[in-house]
Amino acid sequence: MEISGKVAVITGAASGIGRAVSIQLAQRNIRALGLVDRGDNIDAVAEEVNRLAGRAVAYPFKGDTTDSEFRASVFESMSSKFDTVQMCVPAAGITRDELAVRVDKTTGKARIYSEELFQQVINVNLLAPVYWALEMIGRIAEKRAAQGLKKWLPAEGMQGAIVFIGSISSQGNRGQISYASTKAGLEGAAATIMKEAVFYGVRCGVIHPGFTDTPMVRALGDDYINKNILPFTQLGRLIRPDEIADAICFMLTNSAVSGELWADAGWHAPA
Ligand SMILES: NC(=O)c1ccc[n+]([C@@H]2O[C@H](COP(=O)([O-])OP(=O)(O)OC[C@H]3O[C@@H](n4cnc5c(N)ncnc54)[C@H](O)[C@@H]3O)[C@@H](O)[C@H]2O)c1
Numbered sequence: 059m060e061i062s063g064k065v066a067v068i069t070g071a072a073s074g075i076g077r078a079v080s081i082q083l084a085q086r087n088i089r090a091l092g093l094v095d096r097g098d099n100i101d102a103v104a105e106e107v108n109r110l111a112g113r114a115v116a117y118p119f120k121g122d123t124t125d126s127e128f129r130a131s132v133f134e135s136m137s138s139k140f141d142t143v144q145m146c147v148p149a150a151g152i153t154r155d156e157l158a159v160r161v162d163k164t165t166g167k168a169r170i171y172s173e174e175l176f177q178q179v180i181n182v183n184l185l186a187p188v189y190w191a192l193e194m195i196g197r198i199a200e201k202r203a204a205q206g207l208k209k210w211l212p213a214e215g216m217q218g219a220i221v222f223i224g225s226i227s228s229q230g231n232r233g234q235i236s237y238a239s240t241k242a243g244l245e246g247a248a249a250t251i252m253k254e255a256v257f258y259g260v261r262c263g264v265i266h267p268g269f270t271d272t273p274m275v276r277a278l279g280d281d282y283i284n285k286n287i288l289p290f291t292q293l294g295r296l297i298r299p300d301e302i303a304d305a306i307c308f309m310l311t312n313s314a315v316s317g318e319l320w321a322d323a324g325w326h327a328p329a
Contacts, residue, residue, distance in 0.1 A: 059144075059215070059216040059219055059261075059310065059311050059313055060311070061083060061086040061087065061088050061145070061307065061310065061311060062086065062087040062088070062089075063087070063088075063089050064088055064089060064144045064145055065088070065089055065090045065091075065092075065136055065137070065140045065141050065142065065143050065144060065145070066083055066088055066090075066091050066092070066143065066144070066145035066146065066147070067091075067092040067094065067132060067133065067136060067143050067145075067146050067147075067190065067194065068080050068083070068091060068092070068093055068094065068146075068147045068148075068149060069094040069095065069123045069147070069148045069149055069150040069186070069187075069190060070094075070095060070123075070148070070149035070150030070151060070223075071091075071093035071094055071095050071100065071103060071118075071149070072093070072095035072097035072099050072100040072103050073095070073097060073099075073103075073272060073273055073274075074149075074270065074272025074273060074274060074299055075149050075223060075267065075270060075272060075299050075302050075303065075306075076093075076095070076147070076149035076150065077103055077299070078299035078300050078302065078303035079147050079149065079302075079303040079306050079307070080093055080103070080107050080116060081106075081107055081110055081111075081300075081303070082300065082303040082304065082306075082307055083145070083307065084107045084108075084110065084111035084115045084116060085110065085111060086307060088115065088145075089115070089140060089141070090115060090116075090117065090136065090139070090140040090141075091107065091115055091116045091117065092117055092119055092132050092133075092135070092136045092143070093107070093116050093117065093118050093119065094119045094121065094123060094132055094150070095118075095119075095120065095150065096120065096121060096122050096123075096150075097120075098120070100118040100119070100120050101118045101120070103116075103118070104116040104117065104118035117135075117136070117139075119131075119132045119135070123148065123150045123182065123186040123187075123190065124181045124182060124185070124186050126189065129186075129189060129190060129193055130193065133193050133194065133197055137197060142197055142198060142201050143194050143197065143218075144194075144198070144217060144218045144219070145218065145219050145220075145310055146190055146191055146194045146218075146219075146220045146221075147220070147221050147223070147306060147310075148186065148187035148190040148191060148220075148222065148223070149223045150182060150186065150187075151182060151183045151223060151274075152178070152179060152182045152183065153179075153234070153237050153274065154175040154176075154178060154179050154236055154237070155233045155234055155237065156171055156172075156175075156233060156235075157171070157232070157233055157235075158170065158171045158235040159171070171235050171236065175236060176235070176236045176239075179236035179237060179239075179240055180236070180239075180240055180243075183237065183240035183241065183244075184239075184240040184243045184244060184247070187222050187223075187244060187247075188244075188247045188251075191220045191222070191247075191251060191262060192251075194218060194220065194260075195218065195220075195251070195255045195258060195260050198217050198218050198258050198259075198260060199258045202217070202258055202259075209257055210256065210257060210258055210259035214259055215259075216259055216260070216261060216313050217258055217259030217260055218255070218258070218259065218260035218261070219260065219261045219262070219309075219310045219311075220248075220251065220260065220261070220262040220263070221262075221263055221264070221265055221306050221309045221310060222244040222247070222248050222262070222263070222264045222265070223244075223264075223265060223267065224241045224242075224244050224245065224264040224265060224266040224267075224318065225237070225238075225241040225266055225267065226266055226267070226268050226269075226320075226322045226325050226327070227241055228241035228242040228244070228245060228266060229242075229327070231327070241266075244264050245264055245318060248262045248263060248264045248317075248318075249317070252316060252317075261313060261316065263309050263315065263316060263317060263318065263319065264317075264318045264319070265302065265305055265306055265309060265318070265319045265321055266318060266319065266320050266321065266322060267297060267302045267321050267322065268291060268297055268321065268322030268323045268324075268325040269283075269287045269291065269296050269297065269323075269325070270296060270297040270298070270299055270301075270302055271296035271297065271298055271299060272299055275287075275296060283296070286328075290325060290326050290327060290328060291322075291323045291324055291325055291326075292323060292324025292325075292326075293323040293324060295323075297321065297322075297323050301321070302321055305319060305321045
């Protein structure tokens with residue numbers, strides 16, 4: 059599937075991996091990009107993408123990805139100004155890390171992970187990406203129905219592609235009960251979408267990045283990174299966001315690729 063000439067929506071686009079994917083799609087001649095983030099700097103990132111691409115390609119949308127009206131308005135705006143959205147990378151994500159169960163030394167009581175925090179992480183990391191994907195598929199399905207098209211045929215060419223951002227934590231990681239659960243959950247969602255959405259010619263996959271040099275990872279602090287991350291990677295350094303963005307572009311474009319891609323720099327997790 060060609061990137062050139064398509065319309066895409068990227069969430070979490072104001073930072074890290076989402077920003078890097080936006081820059082690469084713009085440089086690979088995408089027609090228009092909806093850049094979604096709740097961060098105030100989303101306008102500045104859109105300007106940066108346009109400057110690097112040397113043309114007006116990025117359109118900022120400031121809002122929360124868990125808001126379904128906001129989601130619909132982004133797709134409505136992009137499809138009415140340009141064309142049906144055919145590529146979606148819902149990259150917005152959060153961590154709310156704490157041990158699942160911890161015994162308070164003074165009281166002797168066990169404190170279990172907050173259900174409220176768990177729900178928050180599910181909403182942002184699992185429900186929202188799945189619904190941004192479904193919103194795109196729904197609009198492609200409607201367009202096809204209006205054209206009298208039924209089951210997709212390979213001769214039509216691919217009609218859409220989605221890449222979810224999983225994580226090496228999907229295999230389990232201390233202190234990440236909520237985050238790991240949502241990232242593993244994306245695997246089931248992607249596998250189901252892959253089976254259902256091919257009816258409309260849409261593919262879906264999951265990339266599992268290892269520790270990547272973004273504000274999310276830098277927030278862990280240099281000491282933590284040097285002690286707990288770098289020794290367990292074969293590369294001996296953090297992955298660059300542009301390396302993950304390159305892998306995402308590969309997954310979007312190469313229709314022979316299905317399922318999951320581990321972009322983990324040879325991560326060997328400690329027990
Ligand atoms: N950095 C890594 O090592 C790594 C590894 C594996 C997976 N990931 C995943 O990659 C994705 C991007 O992570 P990153 O490292 O670039 O993080 P980041 O913190 O640099 O960027 C995340 C962006 O998402 C936005 N965001 C968060 N919640 C939002 C919401 N509800 N609505 C709108 N915007 C929201 C933030 O404002 C931020 O700009 C996440 O899904 C993350 O879980 C990151």
